[in-house]
Amino acid sequence: MLNYTVRKFDAVIVGAGGAGLRAAIQLSEAGFKTAVLTKVFPTRSHTVAAQGGVAASLGNSEEDHWHWHMYDTVKGSDWLGDQDAIEFMCRKANECVIELEHYGMPFDRLDNGRIYQRPFGGHMSNFGEKPVRRSCAAADRTGHAMLHAMYQRNVKVNTQFFVEWQALDLVRDADGDVLGVTAMDMETGEIVVFHAKATIFATGGAGRIFYSSTNAFINTGDGLGMAARAGIPLEDMEFWQFHPTGVAGAGVLITEGVRGEGGILRNSAGERFMERYAPNAKDLASRDVVSRAMVTEINEGRGCGPNKDFVLLDITHLDPATILKRLPGIREIGIQFAGVDCIKEPLPVVPTCHYQMGGIPTNYRGEVVVPKDGDPNAVVRGFYAAGECACASVHGANRLGTNSLLDLLVFGKSAGETAVENLKAGNKAHKDLPQESIDRTLARVNRLNTQTGGANVHETRLAMQRTMQAHCGVFRFKDMLEQGVAKILDVQEQVRRTEIKDKSQVFNTARIEALELDNLIEVAVATMVSAEARKESRGAHVRDDAPDTAERPNGRDDQNWLKHTLWYREGNRLDYKPVNLKPMSVETIALKKRAY
Amino acid sequence: MDEAKRARLGKLRWHCRRALLELDLVFQRFWEGTGDEIDEETEAALARLLEMEDHDLWDLVSGRRDTADPQLNGMVERLRRI
Ligand SMILES: Cc1cc2nc3c(=O)[nH]c(=O)nc-3n(C[C@H](O)[C@H](O)[C@H](O)COP(=O)(O)OP(=O)(O)OC[C@H]3O[C@@H](n4cnc5c(N)ncnc54)[C@H](O)[C@@H]3O)c2cc1C
DSSP: OOOOEEEEEEEEEEOOSHHHHHHHHHHHHTTOOEEEEESSOGGGSGGGGOOSOEEOOOOSSSOOOHHHHHHHHHHHTTTOSOHHHHHHHHHHHHHHHHHHHHTTOOOOBOTTSSBOEEEEEEEEETTTTEEEEEEEOSTTOHHHHHHHHHHHHHHHTTOEEEETEEEEEEEEOTTSOEEEEEEEETTTOOEEEEEEEEEEEOOOOOGGGSSSBSSOTTOOOHHHHHHHHTTOOEEOTTOEEEEEEEETTTOOBOOTHHHHTTOEEEOTTOOOTHHHHOTTTGGGSOHHHHHHHHHHHHHTTOOBTTTTOBEEEEOTTSOHHHHHHHSTTHHHHHHHHHSOOTTTSOEEEEEEEEEEOOBEEBOTTSEEEEEETTEEEEEEEEEEEOGGGEEOSSSTTSOOTTHHHHHHHHHHHHHHHHHHHHHHHSOSSOOOOOHHHHHHHHHHHHHHHHOOSOEEHHHHHHHHHHHHHHHSSSEEOHHHHHHHHHHHHHHHHHHTTEEOSOOOSTTOHHHHHHHHHHHHHHHHHHHHHHHHHOOSOBTTBEETTSOOOSSSGGGOOHHHHOEEEEEETGGGEEEEEEOOOOOSSSOOOOOOOOOO | OOHHHHHHHHHHHHHTOOSSHHHHHHHHHHHHHHTTOOOHHHHHHHHHHHTSOHHHHHHHHTTSSOOOOHHHHHHHHHHHHO
């Protein structure tokens, strides 16, 4: 068997993106010995890619209120979001954004020195009346600036970073308590148990389960895989947001701003097809409406290219000077990834996986919760999660743009605060480490190191991605989902016997990727199984056999499906729990048809 | 390949994991093209480039900005042609 050593901390945080860094500040400031593990240097975490901004009802340019923000978020979630958590997030937004400002975040400013705010899809004033300026940004580098500000703060308060470490598994004992993680130092291949009284997951999303994804390669859902293997269910995994305009074949995001400046979507006949689907908003209709229209065009044979599998985003009618000035970077993306100069030719685009709404179930305090003894939300002692890997649930069936960066700040902080509270109240000593739990990790790594005649990692990952894309994409069909379940379980069998040729210890990227695939497949199976089971359309989960009718507007079936899905790895089992429709202080935002 | 070089290349490959998909894709093509056939000069230039912040690096690789640094420039040119 493999060797390992043990290191003790008060708290271990896995992930140094927005959520992890925010949680770490809380713990280190309170004087707790805190380790942050990350696969890449903190400021290279995927949060860097976020450009649009972070939502907060500061009301700097016009009147705004957290209650309006809350309304928008509940509606955006198609009523699947928990209203206590949503109220909590929207009320805490201003405080968290201003804190960030104090950490040194260089927000764009108004002449009077206050933070500049711009409008963003789905954010409205006065309970859905008209768009409101709610997004705070730092030029087009919001996520990047946010990470830098928080990283500096962490250095000041002595957070201990373990950079280029890959967490492998949760350590959970027979009582169900979480006591830390096992992790591998990429530089030496050494395995270490991080023994902690508080363990916080902030590992980001898993967008790489799909073939076409706007997510960087790092988003492999490690936190979800680790949680699932430790017996924690994953919540609402059928809900994935697709962005309408990813470059076909590459996935790179083309911002909504392109359509905002007059870009037009066209099918193979050159037709501006959005006129048929959304006569008023046309190309500027909401993300899910545009994505579905595009897929319908492709499915009905009006796609472009030799395989008729994309549509075109046309800006050739715009003044080239406007393109270069208002849409910086778009031309370069077209040339690099589609071989097309968008000034002269339209860009090939497809709806592309962008954001994971589901995740590890938590309450608004950032504590991981699971059903136990009749309580659907019993706290797992010692375990917390925040950010894209967690499901609080504030995004429900569909996330609003700029609410994710807010989620990181609010729930990163909240998880940190709760951990501090529990550490102060709890035992001074660490609980004993359960050998069995550690052995399971060692066995998994050992299996990979010694496997012969197994499956190729790259090919197996590709098979998973293609299966997810074909069977569980923007538009879902009963038969395809049923076949998809069988296919993804086949791929899972392959993943269990992956083989790597390179057995070296130091920076063995083949091994890192194989271990990541172990996590991706858990997320993929959870997604497919959860999606097949949910027999309604809601938010981002849209089924052909659950169409828009008078009885069930948009195909949503509140009578049977107003509930959260919980997928358990063991036995591939599903369970459900109620949505919390009761906010903390205000009245319930009553169910309505979601229409814009 | 000796152990030391294998380790250095492994580290370089890992440092090509970036926060922006754009860069991931460019570096993926780069490694597909070169495999382990990398001379020391390329290694050094790549290591320096990879120290950069992601947005700055993408500005260089996508041609929105240029660099006057001769060592970096050769590598940037190569990445642009991929
Ligand atoms: C192109 C793009 C643009 C976006 N724009 C916006 C926007 O404008 N506004 C908005 O609100 N949202 C936006 N989003 C969504 C938002 O950026 C993400 O949801 C958010 O940044 C996720 O942050 P996080 O802290 O949860 O995780 P990440 O920032 O992804 O960080 C995850 C961390 O976990 C670490 N990690 C993962 N696995 C392991 C492991 N096994 N061991 C050790 N460490 C590990 C990683 O190294 C990393 O440090 C965008 C997303 C994309 C893809």
